[in-house]
Amino acid sequence: MARNRVAANLLMVFLVAAGLFSVRGIVQEVFPEFSLDQVTVSVLYPGATPEEVEESILRKIEEQVESVEGVDEIRATAAEGLATVSIELELGTDVSQALDDIKAEVDQITTFPVSAERPEVRELTNRQSVMRLAIHGDISERTAKEVAYRVEDALSALPEVSFVQTSGIRQYEISIEIAEERLRAYGLTLSDVAQRVRSGSLDLSAGSIETRDEEVRVRTLGQNYTQQDFESVVVISRPDGTVVRLGDIATVRDDFEDVDLITRYNGRRAALVEVYRTSDEKVLEIVDAVQAHLDAEVIPSLPAGVSLDVWANEAEILQGRLSLLIRNAILGLALVLIALTLFLELRLAFWTAVGIGISFVGTLAVMFLLGVSINVLSLFGFILAIGIVVDDAIMVGENIYAEREKGVEPEEAAVRGARRITGPVIFAVLTTCVAFSPLLAVPGTFGKILNAIPIIVIAVLVLSLIESLLILPHHLSHLPPPHHSAKSRAGKALERVQNAVDARL
Known part of the structure; x- marks a missing residue:
């Protein structure tokens, strides 16, 4: 495409646009869920x-x-x-x-x-929470649970969050204790009392009433929830109208279930609130929204003596890996620009660096099509690819520059340089792709964990190959002739630096 400016530019625009439009639809998570x-x-x-x-x-x-x-x-x-x-x-x-x-x-x-x-x-x-909040203080277990539920409701109302769960604290339980003497005095057994409680705590459908205009459904609401509700359950009803209620013969406690569960944070009683990512929600957006709401609304409204801390934030792992990728990408592109500018030509260095960026942006579209999420493993694949992908673009650019030094016309030099290096570049990329492809066939859980790495690396390499052979030659067909004298001050200063480097080497 060195001679077809429209086709080369259209292909470049297509790869960039496809990647940018796809990035919003890519799932963002810390570790891949499967x-x-x-x-x-x-x-x-x-x-x-x-x-x-x-x-x-x-x-x-x-x-x-x-x-x-x-x-x-x-x-x-x-x-x-x-x-x-x-x-x-x-x-x-x-x-x-x-x-x-x-x-x-x-x-x-x-x-x-x-x-x-x-x-x-x-x-x-392997689903894991994105954030884990610890609500703690010198408080009762009931207070910790009620505050945790309030925090859960507040976070669930955020548009960025769809699933929040309270954990680390016992479930509510209504316990009923009856002395054996009381049972004998009233001629009852535990089974009789259990049956009365069961039948006296039900929501039942009573059918429907049809009118000329509508149908009205009738339902009796008798489900008991509180200690007072259960104490009022009728256990014995006599012909003279007297009744014996559960509260008259039993001790009813509204407490917690009897299980060995104690949660402490910094030595104080605590309850945990866990925030999860679901569907296509993005981890970093969830964390930002939750943290902002905690600081603005939740923490200032906590009761006296109650504190809230972020115990675990899994998004920090993803953010750290993303920062590492950005730093490596900037460093890699800077080294490419500096090296190619000093030894070859500034415009060649610029278009080579742009081509590397295009291959990475285009890979985002491949991730969207194949359902690969942005997570610590896919970012690790990008980091691996940074050190591999620069080779083919540099080889193509160097060969085109060599043809220009021979005095060949710009377009012809781009065509000759690209054709001469096509075979070695293709086989170099294929060799690396073959080396990573066995990871695609790893079965079971381990294969699901590693699946993103070969997909990312292979996609970046293939798109880099396409860019190097079809797009880069066109951009390098406009290189100035060798030993072209610069007219601007910056250009002349750059020439002096290049000449100094050449002289020392």
Whole structure:
């Protein structure tokens, strides 16, 4: 394209425009999120021993799911009050389909113990929070939880944030304690009381009423939530109209579940609020929005004695890698400009550096098309490519400059120089691409982690090859003749520096 100015410039504009338009659509995350090709089934069985859990839950789940297509290995763990089954899938299995099949098989089990809770089936991923906030102070557990929920609601309302979760603190629990003497006095059993509580705390549909203009749905709202709600549950109703309520015979406590969970931050009670990235949200935008809202709204409104600190900010890792890439890119381009300007020609150095930038910008379009996110691993691929990509552009530029020194006309020199070096440049790029291509075939979790690196490196090299052979020759076809005397002061000063370097070497 050395002789076709329009085609060369159109190709350059297309690569730059495609990269710039694609950058907004590229997912931005710290580490790539992907499925671990595992599905877990968890069943809570309060009060059961590990032997009971194994016999009444684990064996039934194992027998039911082992026939699901794509299952490679099943591992079961029985703990006190908890059954966990980890199902590892074969490579290449459709995880979503396998998840649906496993759910269907587990739902068919009707012989679980009555006191066992509903099975939870979920896919395992490497999802991590973007920010982790610690709310701490010399406060009660309830205060820490309530403040954490307020912070969670405030952050969830931000347009940049869609998922916030409170952790590190126990769940609320309504506990009911009844003395055995009270039960005998009223002729009740624990099962009777449990049945009264269960039936007295329900939201039920009562059908609908049809009118000439509309249909009105009727629903009874009886779900209990607070200590007072449960204390008012009727346990015994006598023919004479007297009633015995739960609060009359039992002690009802609105407290926390009895589990071994204590969270401390700097030696003080704490609750954690974790901010996650979902869908196509961008990590750096989330962190900036959360930090600004914390400083402006949340922290000033905290109760006395309560503090909020950013315990972990994963975006700092991404920002650090991005800063490293920018520093390396600036340093690399500066070295190319200085070296080529001192030994060859300023315009040749400029267009060579521009070509390197074009190949990197064009790679953004490849990332968007292949679904590669901006993360620490893809940025590492860019950093690797910086040290490799300059070779082909420099070789093409040097050969064109050599043809000009022989007295060949500018366009002809660009064509001859590019043609003479085409073969070596292509094979040099292909050799590097072949060296990185086996990483594309690495299976399993490790392959998903490394996948971005070869894609980035190969894309940068291929686009650099296209730019060097199709775009750069046109730009270098306008080089001035060798030993052309500069007219400006800056040009003359540069010539004196070049002559001094030549003389010393």
